[in-house]
Amino acid sequence: MPEWIGRDAALARLGVRAQTLYAYVSRGQVDMQPDPADPRRSLYRTEDIEGLRTRRGRSRRVSAVAASTMAWGEPSLETAISTVHHARLLYRGQDAITLAGQATCETVAALLWDDTGPVGFPGPMQGANDPFSALAMLIPASYPALGRGIDKLQADGAEAIGYLAQALGAASDLSLLHHRLARGWGLDSSYDEPIRMALVLIADHDLNASTFAVRVAASTGASIPACLLAGLATLSGPRHGGAANAAMVLLHDARESGVTRALTRHLATGQKLPGFGHPLYPMGDPRAAALLAALPPDALTRQLWQDAAEQTGVKPNIDFALAALASTGAFPPDAPFRLFALGRSLGWVAHAVEQVTAGSLIRPRGIYRGRLPAD
Incomplete structure (x- = not known):
């Protein structure tokens, strides 16, 4: 799996429009960098795309969101000790x-x-x-x-x-x-x-x-x-x-x-x-x-x-x-x-x-x- 993918691949994996992808980038949810082969194009971090796809696939009921934090879900406790970034x-x-x-x-x-x-x-x-x-x-x-x-x-x-x-x-x-x-x-x-x-x-x-x-x-x-x-x-x-x-x-x-x-x-x-x-x-x-x-x-x-x-x-x-x-x-x-x-x-x-x-x-x-x- 490549670490960075193009816009079309990112949109296909997420199943969203380009405007939504850009919103994820602006909110810091997806990291973006220029394509070395063509600076006019952008690449998107695969890890961020996959994480978003997993979270969006879950039910968004409050109980389901709370339960999902117990299994590789959203952060649930504040800590200043360690993280995977x-x-x-x-x-x-x-x-x-x-x-x-x-x-x-x-x-x-x-x-x-x-x-x-x-x-x-x-x-x-x-x-x-x-x-x-x-x-x-x-x-x-x-x-x-x-x-x-x-x-x-x-x-x-x-x-x-x-x-x-x-x-x-x-x-x-x-x-x-x-x-x-x-x-x-x-x-x-x-x-x-x-x-x-x-x-x-x-x-x-x-x-x-x-x-x-x-x-x-x-x-x-x-x-x-x-x-x-x-x-x-x-x-x-x-x-x-x-x-x-x-x-x-x-x-x-x-x-x-x-x-x-x-x-x-x-x-x-x-x-x-x-x-x-x-x-x-x-x-x-x-x-x-x-x-x-x-x-x-x-x-x-x-x-x-x-x-x-x-x-x-x-x-x-x-x-x-x-x-x-x-x-x-x-x-x-x-x-x-x-x-x-x-x-x-x-x-x-x-x-x-x-x-x-x-x-x-x-x-x-x-x-x-x-x-x-x-x-």
Whole structure:
């Protein structure tokens, strides 16, 4: 799919007159640029056209509009933390792909938390062996989030991430988080950089499912560790953080039986190919492209994503890239989930604090389809 299309193609996809298309441009809903081949003509951003077409196809009843916000619909909560703008992931206005070139978890946390001071994640001398227990053990002794200063909430978040990191296998010391994780997993120093990049790229991603769960918990005044536990529980689902593990299965299948046979088997199920495609990135997930480019060359991995893209028309997403990273060495079997959980926890803390300071309870209404009493 081209990133830019001509006027006639845009009108055909939207099913509107030219005046309506121009109105969308004037309102900032569709981005436009001159055609390099003919400056008298204009090109229109495909992503914007497709987004408009999807939204216009929905019923515009109030209840339908409200329901549509829950499934890749219109923005429903204000945030200054991150967004996807014209297929670019931004952390407080800074390009996440650029940040991934050299930023650490510590510097990205300071950015996402809007914190001017240095951020560290001290690990406990002795903690739980699994991430759910690590966060749960902090909750009984934690203060509720309401009425407390932002610095106190961020300190709670740093402590919770320290506990989470150690439960995910990071070494317990005061070095940078990606060093601790590589060392705790018994990997040599060559893995430090791709692990650092992966954690930065996964740190936040608009109002994804786990981040929304964190904000719901935070809106009730729950403690920061409790908010992170809500996010971690949501992340554990196969449609979210578990998607990278499904991509690992696909990679393993390709190594065992060959790329063509593995793709044939997975496509025959009729299910979406794990690790490919993303609704916010119709031209391809830039996080995946950045991470895959930083990994050692691997002929089978490259053939898998190229053949899959050719057969399905979609490119790898960050789940596939995390699986590809984990397949390059002696990583833990669930390394993609661990990377996802640790990296995303940076954003969870930012969203929890932002929601607490907003001071509102997130409480949507349900559309009741059950029985009613007879009059």
